[in-house]
Amino acid sequence: MTSLPKQGKSWSELDGEMDAARDGDVDWRRGRVGVYIHYAGDEVLDVAKKAYLKFFSENGLGPRAFPSLARFESDVVAMTLRLLHGGSDARGAMTTGGTESIFLAVKSARDWARVARPAVERPHIVVPQTAHPAFNKAADWLGIEVQRVPVGADFHADADAMAAAIGPRTIMLVGSAPAFPHGVMDPIADIAAVALRHDLWMHVDACVGGFIAPFAKALGEPIGDFDFAVPGVVSMSADLHKYGYAAKGASTVLYRDAAAFKFQAYSFSDWPRGVYATQTLVGTRAGGAIAAAWAVMNFLGEDGYRAITRRLLDTRRAIGAGVEKLGLEIWGRPELSILSYGSAAIDIAQVADRLSTRGWFVGRLVEPPGIHLMLNLTHEPIVEEYLGDLDWAMNEARAGRARKVEQPATY
Template structure:
């Protein structure tokens, strides 16, 4: 078991140790990981790192002390609202990640529902089977229940099934844009119509799509409407540390209006150190992540995001074509940076095992079994190498004399 050293070590030694420690990690720099990382080029990374370091010690908990951070956050929120068709009354805040944004959306929905109906029992969230576990986690932590509903054959949420599933405790409907497993966008407008009809809170989980879908649309991708342009959408989560390419620890949560937004806040005054009013779940907030988000967004601008998006979409298209040419099947109709593929007649887990043996970090999908890819610019140079290894893996898997027992784990 590791123990705190009795005496400290010099930085030079630690730096060497840190560098060496990375040897055991996945080689994401060379495109071996299609999960966890969102890379948009060395220049973007440099901007994020420099801005982060400039605000390394500053704390977003103190907007009066760090007026610059308050201004950066305000700018970032407005950039996001501009991209997601927020109207004049829309508001939002930066959080530390998708899970925190989702927690706060669930809290706001729960508190609004309780304000409207003080006798409400245990509130319930309805969503498709493909929605992110952060909703279940939030419900678990905050005393709600969730129900996951089967998806349609194209792996998108089924608005009819949601309508049928609504019960007296239902307070919130969720749609994903896109959902993480297959990378397909749910029919947000149809779900929102159901939510409006039944006066429910509609949340759009655009954690993974919020900062790529608006640009993909501008590039001609025929995405269904998924943001505040859709009547009935009350809140949207959109992660900056994914396709916003900013430093980790940065997401945004938006609300259609001030009435919804105020349910996000927490206000407390019964202790000896003064009123404590926060928008977020966390108290201390990394100033670096806020500054880095502001800097990267200003550095890239719309033009930069369009260029990166186009390149990532092309990587996905090349991979889709390559995978299909090898006789495998892309699940559903991915339109952004995520895709998943499998096979109706081959053991895709065995293929995954063989790919892993060739040094690729393989992420599995389980419903149906498949291989999951969340793409970024580290994958641009490796498409051909990946497909060549996939072709070899297919051959090797066919020769395997046992079914694969590869397990799917996301974290």
């Protein structure tokens, strides 16, 4: 068991140890991982790092002590709401990640239902089978039942099937923009229409797409309305540390109006220190993450995000075309930066195993079996290398030369 050292070590010693420790890490800069990393170039990364370090010690829990962070957060939320068609009464807050954003939205819906449906003792929410596990995680902690509804053959959420699952205890419907497994945009307008008919809370999980879908749409991609432009959408989650390219530990949770937002807050005063009030699940929040998000958004601007999005879409198309040329099938019709593929003619798990032996950290899909990619700019220069290794891996799998390579889950 490791113990605290009796004497401290010099930074040079620690620096060397830390560099040695990362020897086994995936080489993300060479595009070897299709998850976890969202890279928009060294310039953007440098801005995020500098801004983070500038506010490294400041605490987002104390806006009166650090009005700079209060201003940054207010600006970030306002810019995000404007991007996602929030009106003048729209509200929101920064969080530490998509899971916290989803937790707070589910908590807000539950507390709304306590007022709107006081007779409901154990609330029930309806989500597509492809919705993020964070909804079940939040529901488990909050005493809520989750019903997952099968998606259609095209992997989109089935609004009619979700409507059929609504019961007297249902308080919330969910759609994804896009859903993580296959990268497809759920029919948000159809689900929201169901929510309106039944007076239900509607949440859009745009943790992946919140900062890329608006720019893809502006570039002419056939993406339907998915945000507060859709009547019936009450709340949204959108991650800044994904395609907002901010430092990790930054997301947003957003509400159509102040009436919905009020259910998020928590306040407590029965202790010697007085009132303790927060808008988020956590108390202390890294000031660096807030500052980095503000800096990156202002550094890139609309033109910067649009240019990066164009490159990502081109990369996805190039990999998709190469995958299909090799005889594999793309699952669904991905619209943004996620691509999943597989085959009924070859054991895709064995293909993934062989790819792993060449240094690729392979994301795996269970339903249907497949390989999952979440793309960023590190993948732009390695498209041909990836497709070449994929071709080799397929030939190896056909020849029965695949071997199992264990990797941790990529979700």
